[in-house]
Amino acid sequence: GWHDWLKRISEPEYTMAFEFARKGALEWPAEDVADPVMATALAEALANAIDDEVSRARLAQALPLIVNWLQRDGTFPRPSMRPVYETVLTLFALGEARDRGIMSSAAVIGEALLSIGNSTSDYQKLLNSLTTLFTEGTGTNNLYLLLELIEALLRHPCPDPSAREAFWLNALAVLEPLRLRLEPVQLASLAALAELLGWPDSPFSDTETIAQDEFAPKLANLRIGIYTLTESAARQAASVLTRLEPSTRVQISSDQVGSAKLKALAVNSDLLIITSLSATHAATDFIRANRPSGKPICWAAGRGFTSIVRAVEEFFGEGSSAEVL
Numbered sequence: 001g002w003h004d005w006l007k008r009i010s011e012p013e014y015t016m017a018f019e020f021a022r023k024g025a026l027e028w029p030a031e032d033v034a035d036p037v038m039a040t041a042l043a044e045a046l047a048n049a050i051d052d053e054v055s056r057a058r059l060a061q062a063l064p065l066i067v068n069w070l071q072r073d074g075t076f077p078r079p080s081m082r083p084v085y086e087t088v089l090t091l092f093a094l095g096e097a098r099d100r101g102i103m104s105s106a107a108v109i110g111e112a113l114l115s116i117g118n119s120t121s122d123y124q125k126l127l128n129s130l131t132t133l134f135t136e137g138t139g140t141n142n143l144y145l146l147l148e149l150i151e152a153l154l155r156h157p158c159p160d161p162s163a164r165e166a167f168w169l170n171a172l173a174v175l176e177p178l179r180l181r182l183e184p185v186q187l188a189s190l191a192a193l194a195e196l197l198g199w200p201d202s203p204f205s206d207t208e209t210i211a212q213d214e215f216a217p218k219l220a221n222l223r224i225g226i227y228t229l230t231e232s233a234a235r236q237a238a239s240v241l242t243r244l245e246p247s248t249r250v251q252i253s254s255d256q257v258g259s260a261k262l263k264a265l266a267v268n269s270d271l272l273i274i275t276s277l278s279a280t281h282a283a284t285d286f287i288r289a290n291r292p293s294g295k296p297i298c299w300a301a302g303r304g305f306t307s308i309v310r311a312v313e314e315f316f317g318e319g320s321s322a323e324v325l
Helices: 002-008 017-027 036-051 053-071 079-094 100-116 120-137 143-155 161-181 184-197 231-244 260-268 281-290 305-315
Strands: 223-227 249-253 271-275 296-300
Touching: 002 017, 002 036, 002 053, 017 053, 036 053, 036 079, 053 079, 053 100, 079 100, 079 120, 100 120, 100 143, 120 143, 120 161, 143 161, 143 184, 143 305, 161 184, 184 231, 184 305, 223 231, 223 260, 223 281, 231 249, 231 305, 249 260, 260 281, 271 281, 271 305, 296 305
Parallel strands: 223 249, 223 271, 271 296
Antiparallel strands: none
């Protein structure tokens, strides 16, 4: 397990450290450290591993694997694992790497901590770590990660509104210089998010000046189906997509089990988006059973509207990971 791995990563001859971590992330039971005492012990072992230069480098390389392992826990995010989540996020913030894999893993842990609830001091600590990460690591290639975190702050309880407002202002300071380098779909997402946050004078609020690009014509007359239990996110995503291309037709379902409406969504949509973190197994199984052969299903990684828009954009990009039945 991770305890034994962490004990060995300072040994120069332990050259297979990353290979064992990659294998362990898939095989070691994630529930083994669910006990609060064991979770605290793992958090301490993770924190102590950065005292040595060799172990610090190996741990930094393995942190995204540890996040994948944490997500394998059937009840992720688990409140008793708070010490581990907090330590992992701190290690991300202390590290120098800011590539997309690192930022994506950090965002997963950030939302996990938001969802299990925070005291005022925990909330401030969390937002400080996220600010460090995203002010240094946000670029055009991982913009949506920051947008999804901003949305998550709207969804989850806020014990310190001033700390949340400070995070949003820092985010605005990061996003504004990127404005001229963003694609129209990203600008449209930012404009919708600015409206949600009450930024009427933000540099993204003037959607009339958003230029057309090669993405918008691909939406022309397209029937897009969105399945999510978070109806507000689906409506906001539909607004962004139809703003880009008015002929786009978007249908939404939040049914928790199979229904005539859900079947129509599965059968008639040219492109179907499912939010994997806001869906029931019964409904997704029903959709897959009724989806005609050759019609794609895309999975949105988050719960918010920016995650849905991102899934549509990536479907038309290179290397699409859409599922075709």
